[in-house]
Amino acid sequence: MSTRLTRRETLRGLGLAALPALTPGVLQLRTDEEVLSGCASVTEPGNYVLDGNLDCLEVLADDVRIDGRGYAVVGETTISGSRVSIADIVLTKGGRITDSSRVSIADSRVVGYSGDERLQFVFTDSDRCEVVNTSFFTWERCVVLRRTTRTRFESCTLTSPVVLTLADSHRNEFVDCEFLTEDFQVRLVRSNRNLFRRNLADGGGPAFQLRDSHRNRFVENEANILIAGFELVGSDRNALQRNVVTTGLLAHGVTLDDSHRNRLVQNDLCDVSQQPVVESGGSTGNTVRNARC
Numbered sequence: 592m593s594t595r596l597t598r599r600e601t602l603r604g605l606g607l608a609a610l611p612a613l614t615p616g617v618l619q620l621r622t623d624e625e626v627l628s629g630c631a632s633v634t635e636p637g638n639y640v641l642d643g644n645l646d647c648l649e650v651l652a653d654d655v656r657i658d659g660r661g662y663a664v665v666g667e668t669t670i671s672g673s674r675v676s677i678a679d680i681v682l683t684k685g686g687r688i689t690d691s692s693r694v695s696i697a698d699s700r701v702v703g704y705s706g707d708e709r710l711q712f713v714f715t716d717s718d719r720c721e722v723v724n725t726s727f728f729t730w731e732r733c734v735v736l737r738r739t740t741r742t743r744f745e746s747c748t749l750t751s752p753v754v755l756t757l758a759d760s761h762r763n764e765f766v767d768c769e770f771l772t773e774d775f776q777v778r779l780v781r782s783n784r785n786l787f788r789r790n791l792a793d794g795g796g797p798a799f800q801l802r803d804s805h806r807n808r809f810v811e812n813e814a815n816i817l818i819a820g821f822e823l824v825g826s827d828r829n830a831l832q833r834n835v836v837t838t839g840l841l842a843h844g845v846t847l848d849d850s851h852r853n854r855l856v857q858n859d860l861c862d863v864s865q866q867p868v869v870e871s872g873g874s875t876g877n878t879v880r881n882a883r884c
Contacts, residue, residue, distance in 0.1 A: 633651065
């Protein structure tokens with residue numbers, strides 16, 4: 592009998608349903624707040640608010656707090672500062688966070704538009720950032736982490752052809768998120784010691800694709816996928832524990848190619864159409880001890 596750990600009903604709509612309506616409200620300024628307008632460049636620490644849509648937003652200072660009050664940035668958004676907090680905002684052309692530390696985005700939306708082929712939301716050379724209760728809907732590549740560490744996504748919904756890419760990024764966390772697509776879900780390239788816990792991956796697949804990535808942990812995720820749930824190539828010492836994988840026709844649960852000493856323990860692969868686990872390319876030393884069906 593399957594020991595299914597499904598949480599689809601719990602996670603479905605977690606990011607979008609939990610978002611506020613993002614309807615602009617009546618502006619009531621505190622004495623220490625400054626109103627941003629036009630194409631705004633923030634060069635001094637402080638508290639800022641929006642009372643209308645911005646043409647663009649640039650944050651160059653540290654110790655900045657921005658309350659979007661449900662309004663949108665209709666142009667580019669760039670951040671190069673530390674201890675920057677942004678909430679209740681709509682970013683219509685994504686965002687670039689570069690050389691930053693402790694940037695937080697909360698209760699917001701990131702939306703793209705048809706024909707925009709840019710990377711939509713990118714962390715580069717940044718650390719200890721946080722994105723909470725935020726939805727992403729883009730037409731190309733959605734969220735990218737480059738050389739980024741100790742950044743956390745929680746209760747977010749990411750919808751895009753290529754949902755999430757980590758390149759040379761380590762010790763990041765993704766918890767209680769939804770990854771929705773018809774193409775590729777999550778890609779890790781040369782990225783180590785990241786944690787994925789209690790996420791839902793739904794779409795084409797593979798759900799989680801690792802290339803030269805090591806010591807990552809995948810715990811209690813659910814993958815409803817057409818292709819393989821997990822695909823590891825040249826990736827060692829990763830841990831897959833208590834995940835649930837459901838696949839379409841002619842698909843495997845986990846494929847290991849030239850990958851060694853990975854641990855596959857208590858995963859539910861009972862609804863996989865082909866072999867639950869396939870090892871090739873000289874893979875050795877892997878521990879496979881999954882749930883009984």
